[in-house]
Amino acid sequence: MHRRKENEVGLLGTFPIQTLLVVLVLVKGTGKTQAGGVSNALQDWELPNSAIATRFDATRNSTGITNGACTLLEERLG
Secondary structure, X not given: OOOOOOXXXXXXXXXXXXXXXXXXXXXXXXXXXXXXXXXXXXHHOOOOOXXXXXXXXXXHHHHOOOOOHHHHHHHXXX
């Protein structure tokens, strides 16, 4: 049986209290899909300019200087 690998990314917000906004289930765990998913979720919640911190795991897909989720998300959000 072939099992599909999925990656989950949680998005937390702090309004007056910390709130889990969404858990994204990504079929591909590339930096591009992680950054795109988080960026889209921030836009859905009308918070694209409110992000002050991110936290991803320490894999190259998340922290790579060229194609890592952190770098790509920063480029998308400005």
